[in-house]
Amino acid sequence: MLDGRSRKYLPKTLSAKPFPLRGFFICPDCGKILTGSISKGRHKYYPYYHCSAGCRYRINSETANEIFIQNLKKYVPIPEIKNIYANVIGDCYKEQIKDVLEEKTKIISQIKDYEARISNARDLLATKQIEASDYRDMKSDYGEMVRRLELKLSGIDDENKDIQELLKAGVENLMKLNEYYENGNWIESRDLLGSIFPENFTISENGFRTARVNEVVHLIYSINRLIGLNKKGTKKKFSSLSQLVAGTGLEPVTFGL
Secondary structure (H helix, E strand, C coil), X not given: CCCCCCCCCCCCCCCCCCCCCCCCEECCCCCCEEXXXXXXXXXXXXXXXXXXXXXXXXXXXHHHHHHHHHHHXXXXXXXXXXXXXXXXXXXXXXXXXXXHHHHHHHHHHHHHHHHHHHXXXXXXXXXXXXXXXXXXXXXXXXXXXHHHHHHHHHCCCCCCCCCHHHHHHHHHHXXXXXXXXXXXXXXXXXXXXXXXXXXXXXXECCEEEECCCCXXXXXXXXXXXXXXXXXXXXXXXXXXXXXXXXXXXXXXXXXXX
16 A cells, blocks of 8 residues: 555556566657567467567567566565565554654644634734734734645645555565466456556566566565575664665555555
8 A cells, every 4th residue: 555656557458478568568669568469480470579659679578578577576575574574664654654744743733823823813802902903914814824734734644554454465465476477377467567567667688677666566675685685694684674675765655456
């Protein structure tokens, strides 16, 4: 339920072997969505992703699919420590919304201050210490400030609920990526892929490129990488992972895991 920005594009096109990435995959030369087709060779048929916009880019679909799968493996949670992912991401989320809660408290305090000023002005009018015109001006000015602050307050999302179970479910879904790339069951995984890659990606002979991945998935990659370093002797403790990956940044908006 976390992502830094909303999803830009989620392909809905049904796709099957050998083109599971159709609809997600863009041409590295012209930026258009690639399609897929099968070309007949001398002895067999060859599947290709290719551009339909007039340029000549194409890549063998088996090559592209394998490059994609190897990249995807970086984001698969390690089953033996699946609870750690939810705990670390939850800690990052709580740290992120702390500033939001502080801002909300500050605005509420300001609203109460201006409401107290209006009330005080009313008392001054009642005891004839100020003129009615002065009271109207003060009420109008302070009331406008209250209105602006309430509008600002309404725009603050502080959904401070327990998200641990939600995160655990998300991690379980990501662990299914193992099944998808081992069994080739990509059709059922397209919604999940759309969440992992909110923006389209491209694949060339030199590798995989995308504008960004989902922020939570990127945190999982960061944890995997730190654990990999730990196995090589850096001796990072799991308890320190929250601080080490917190710099990635999370914002409390929705995402489709």
